[in-house]
C-alpha cells in the first residue's frame with residue numbers, strides 16, 4: 168500500500184517528535200514512522216504504582232542548554248533540581264566500608280529533572296500530534312530516491328510491508344543506526360556514509376540499574392544518594408527519586424556490554440542490589456521494584472559498533488549530502504547530528520530545529536521551482 172506526504176520523519180524519539188511538533192505548527196504535511204510500538208526512543212520511563220523513574224536520559228542543564236528549557240517551559244511541564252544535599256560515598260573496595268565525603272554545597276550548574284521523568288517531555292509532544300500522523304511499529308528498511316525526484320520509504324509494519332512517498336526525509340535516529348539498518352538507493356555519498364557510521368551513539372553501550380523504594384531513606388542518614396565506585400558493578404550512583412513520595416536510586420553499570428550479556432539480567436540485578444545494600448544499608452536490599460535497561464541490547468538504539476566499542480562522545484557529522492541525488496531531500500536530525508550538543512537531549516531539540524528549518528527552506532525552493540504547494544496536503 169502506497170501513501171504520500173511532504174515530509175517523512177524516520178524515528179519518534181525526541182528529535183522526531185519535536186520535528187513533528189514544529190511541522191504541525193507550520194501546517195506542513197508529514198508522517199512520522201517509528202520501529203517500536205512506543206515513541207520516546209532514549210527517553211524512557213518505568214512505572215510502578217504511579218511512581219515513574221528514568222531508564223534512559225535523566226538530566227538537562229538550563230544554564231548551558233537554553234533550547235530544551237524553553238521547550239519545557241512552553242509545554243508547562245513541572246521540573247525540579249536533582250537532589251544533592253548530603254554526603255557523597257566513595258566505594259573503593261567490596262571489602263571496605265565506603266568513605267563519606269562531605270559535599271557541602273550543591274553543584275554550581277543545576278542538573279534539572281522532570282516530574283514523571285524525561286519521558287514526560289516525549290509524552291507531552293506526542294499528545295500534541297494527531298494520531299493519524301504517527302505510524303508506530305513501522306521499521307524503515309529502505310529509502311529510495313526515484314527518477315521523479317520523490318523519495319520512497321519502505322517500512323515493515325505489523326500488517327506487512329508499507330510504502331510511503333515523500334518530498335523529503337528527516338532521519339531522526341542515530342547516524343550510525345541509519346547507515347547500519349536502512350538501505351539507501353542510490354547509495355549515500357561514500358564520505359557521508361563513512362562519517363555517519365563512525366559517529367558513536369551517545370550512551371548506547373551503557374546500562375542502568377534503577378531501584379524504587381517506599382521512601383528516600385538514605386536522606387535521614389545524611390547521604391545524598393550519590394556514590395562513585397571502583398568496586399562495582401555500578402560505577403556511578405545517583406538519587407533518582409520522583410518529585411514526591413517514593414525514593415529511588417540508579418546506577419550506571421561499569422561492566423562492558425559483552426560481560427553483561429554473559430552474566431545475564433537476573434545475576435546482574437542481584438549484584439547491583441547487593442552493592443546498593445553494601446553502600447546504603449539493609450533497606451536498600453528491599454526495593455519495591457527494580458529494573459535493568461541495557462541500551463546496548465536495544466536494536467533501535469545501538470548498532471554492533473556501539474555494543475563492541477567503548478562509546479565516547481560524538482562529534483556531529485554533516486547532516487546532509489552537499490551534492491548528488493540525496494542533496495536537499497535527506498537530512499539527519501537525530502541528536503548526534505547537533506553541532507552544539509551532539510548526543511544530548513538538547514542536541515535532539517537543536518538538530519530537529521535546524522533540520523526543520525533547512526527542510527522548509529528546501530521545500531520553498533522546490534515549490535518555487537515546480538510551482539507546487541507543499542502546505543496543507545491531506546495525510
Ligand SMILES: Cc1cc2nc3c(=O)[nH]c(=O)nc-3n(C[C@H](O)[C@H](O)[C@H](O)COP(=O)(O)OP(=O)(O)OC[C@H]3O[C@@H](n4cnc5c(N)ncnc54)[C@H](O)[C@@H]3O)c2cc1C
Nearest residue numbers: 178180181182202208209224225226307370502510511512
Ligand atoms: C542511559 C542513557 C542516559 C542518558 N542520559 C542523558 C542525560 O542525562 N542528559 C542528556 O542530555 N542526554 C542523555 N542521554 C542521551 C539522550 O537520551 C539522547 O540524546 C536523546 O534522547 C536522543 O533523541 P533522538 O530522538 O535523537 O534519538 P532516539 O531517542 O535514539 O530516537 C530514535 C528513534 O528512532 C527509532 N528507530 C530506530 N531505527 C528505526 C528504523 N529503522 N525505522 C524507524 N524507526 C527507527 C527508535 O525506535 C527511536 O524511537 C542518555 C541516553 C541514555 C541511553
